[in-house]
Amino acid sequence: MSESALAAATARIEAALTTPQARPCVRSFFDPATFTASHVVHDPETGEAAVIDSVMDYDPVSGRTDYRSAQQIVDYVQREKLTVVWQLETHAHADHLSAAPWLRDQLGGRIGIGADIVRVQHTFGSIFNAGTGFARDGSQFDHLFTDGECFKLGALDCIALHVPGHTPADMAFVIGDAAFIGDTLFMPDYGTARADFPGGDARMLFRSIRRLLSLPGQTRLFLCHDYKAPGRDTFAWETTVAAEKAGNIHVHDGVEEDSFVTMRTTRDAGLSLPTLIMPSVQVNMRAGHLPEPESNGVSYIKIPVNRF
Template sequence: MTLHKTSPSHGPGSAEVTGFYDEDTGSIQYLVSDPETGQGALIDVVMGFDPAHASTDKSGAKEILRFAQQRNIKIEWILDTHPHADHLMASSWLKQQLDAPNAIGDKVKEIAELWRDLYHMPDAFAPEKDFDRLFADGDEFKIGTLPVRVMLTPGHTLGSITYVVGSDAAFVNDTFMQPDVGTARADFPGGSAGELYDSLQDILALGDKTRLFIGHDYGTDDRDEPAWESTVAEQRRDNEHLAGGTSKDAYISEREDRDRTLALPDRMLHVLQMNLRAGQPPEPESDGKSYLKIPLNRFEKES
């Protein structure tokens, strides 16, 4: 059984949120629901991927679907916050299972253009075809009766978005980590530490009691158990990188110094080719198999 925890609704207009921890990637996947109607959405659900064998696995996503079914939650949206570099998204597969629309931020089109060049695949990727909705900053929709507002929160990627759901929940992608860790990296193609700082400040402008649900946690030396929920007030007070009013220049310097020490995720060059297709593999070739293209020496580590 996947480790999961439920953050209960705080009353009318407040979502119930269950986070599911993917141990292989440290990713958190979310089932958010409206207690009034029983309608829900899935956010950033993972399709298992073994880079050693280039094989996929649906067991984790199936477990989340069973959880929703057992609680009579009807999924009406399949959402992602950005094209993930460290895990394969389950968006396309979930759409097939649920007959529900899938969505992501509209700047995925710019990310696709960037990666067409990096992969030298000029005709690859058609986000308008593979996603039913491409959200712009400020777009609104509903999960049951709960209003959802889309915030563009770039930095980790140029197109990362945050979903602000109901009165007191925000799904903040790879911006914040837990307060005892700090914030997410900003060194992937299209990322920017300066833009990430601005996005973090925008999130901190939400109400103090707003629950913030993050994209990743890996534990710490003092905390073995993964965690993924905090509040705006807790992040403002305790965040390792921002507490005490860290200036933008100081943050950029610290973030970029840290990022230079980090290796690329071992799945990145594999999964982005699929995530820019909503998690689908490339079209099968004449033998019926799909193949990935991996650029050699395009991301050489500085010596």
């Protein structure tokens, strides 16, 4: 993880904090079935927008898919007359299926994810025995972001930061004064992401979190999930670097790396797998596409027996 990338991100955020027109507009959409927050972020000057971590509805009992959740995003984008240029994924999610290809068909925008998705594809391509027809080079996506890569959203300066640990491919997208950080952190009263999936690493997660928390305190953090911590009655998915540093129950200032790793490893050992991990990973490692239909024209999700 490049220190120059972090310095560049810090500089962009500091500039945005003093320049109101460099602050993006963000509209979030929460899916209670998967506890997922999807975000539409746009440049107020040009109307160029990115959709981040979208959701395709999936019924695990019937295997049916739907786009009710994603349609809300379409309606909002069209109502606000925005121009979508990116469909961004912070990582290959294990708890919901991406709607990025469908949204690209409806609204446009290139599907982007971190370049280390190829590691995820190799790992899970093997676990699910995806066969030689499944490319493990990231080619299902339109763009693979590298650490420190700069891009634009209209007039807004943006940068991608590699923040592995939850998975090898996690990316945070810094857009103006806002950072979209996926599952790396939750709200301060809920803590941090798990690190026990194949390719996860609690020590790397701690270092990625500290990287994010070295950004300016006023940086707005937009999260991918919320599960309502005990005592809190409403869902929340926006916080700040300062709030996380002061109050995150797992990783506030003063928590040492070894202590965090012990806590995270112990906690993860008692967690059950996400309900939708089997369909989610198989779809999301394909950039939101279902597995290729078989000879009868039907796509199938595999369930590896006694593998997890």
